[in-house]
Amino acid sequence: MIANFVGLDTQIPWCIINTNMTTPHPSTQNIKVAVDAAIFTIKNGDLCLLLIQMKKSPFEGMWAIPGGLIEDHETSLQSASRILKTQTGLHDVFLEQLKTFDDPGRDPAGRVVSVACWALVPDHQIPLKTTDKYLDVRWWRVGKLPELAYDHQGIAKEAVERLKSKIQYTNIVWSLLPEEFTLTQLQSVYEIIVGSSLDKRNFRKRIRDLKLIRPVGKKLAGAAHRPAELYRFRQRKLEYVEIV
């Protein structure tokens, strides 16, 4: 099959990265491990990211993605879950690892490797909790983020990309919606995230075929028009869309 491959070029190897060939097992390693949690929601028709305003120098007054050092006994996801609960009071939402940010210069205070996680929470009325560690906590429209501390601009960018991509082949939007919702609400969430409008009939056909949601049997009355059927996700946990 793959038998007659041409041999590898005999070019002289050169090194892209200025590697230091000392032993990779220093007895004392001076690196801290943190978590940053990019928490998204949809508010008033916009995708929003939760940011905290920093109290401590050198980023005093600047906005940042909430985070902190992980504890010796917890995983990064548990740590992110803790941050999520502290800031929003929410739990049991979509939350996963994004990427680890480990540029040696990313934190001016010292070497900190950060495992970035991201989460999706439904729009909710519970007020955000300002702790004494921060000056303020707020939802910011993803399209109009302020300048961010550390390398958090990069984290935000990658998280948004992941969201846009993952919404296409999974059921993660369950975590942005209330338990019961209408098809119009569902479509609206997709439109906000992908950033363009979708055809109503095609959208409904596709959603029906995916079998991720089921009708509840109730209608949402109270508006001056035909009441909408309510739906629920079959699973409120990550499912991949079946590619038949």
Place this chain on the structure above:
Amino acid sequence: MIANFVGLDTQIPWCIINTNMTTPHPSTQNIKVAVDAAIFTIKNGDLCLLLIQMKKSPFEGMWAIPGGLIEDHETSLQSASRILKTQTGLHDVFLEQLKTFDDPGRDPAGRVVSVACWALVPDHQIPLKTTDKYLDVRWWRVGKLPELAYDHQGIAKEAVERLKSKIQYTNIVWSLLPEEFTLTQLQSVYEIIVGSSLDKRNFRKRIRDLKLIRPVGKKLAGAAHRPAELYRFRQRKLEYVEIV
């Protein structure tokens, strides 16, 4: 648009994860940061993973994905690149972050968070380098891996999944092939990774449309049949397939 969302259910929150609400900023954190590098190649028609045989207790004699603590001044990718060069002598290949493995119990010797990376290298004749740190180094067929140390079975599994998925929408196979290759070799690599055979005419049509490769203008003679045209990738770096 998204204005008339139903309010969030008033169910009583319960906690999935047994979070410990002590301060997330312990002054002394006792966690080490490592890198593990899952290095793949294709040998004799099989997808293979590079494993080292461990010297140290408690995994003495067991096979593992090569890795080590990262140094204070380097990123995880630089660290992985160093490992890659040490083991294979290669450089300038596809290498990216996979996921961070951080279960507190994953290393019996203490808390080690590992940033797993993965790489693809072309089949090459350069012998693998056994250092005095390991008993042995070998390529193992991915379908027949031995029992692995730590949580390396999980790393291997996720890396293979990522490879199978990423081959579909990027040009990463450039890193598994010599600089010049035939369309049959290219198809063979795809077949080995996806695990099923592909139609020759459809494959060539698709590859032609993707415009990732270009003919070199040479033919590979020497076999008792019509000589095959040689091709090169336009870019020997990550490109995403254009979805027209």
Place this chain on the structure above:
DNA sequence: TCAAAAGTGTTCCTGTTACACCCATGA
């Protein structure tokens, strides 16, 4: 002249896109 792999187009089918009208309700 034979064996072996290289190379090349067309038809069919399936899934995606485009598109317009009636329905149920509250005011």
Place this chain on the structure above:
DNA sequence: TCATGGGTGTAACAGGAACACTTTTGA
């Protein structure tokens, strides 16, 4: 009765899948 958003089907199109024979070489 009117304004508002909810709800529904079909026809055209495009991209993917199935499929077989001729070419070029070395032995």
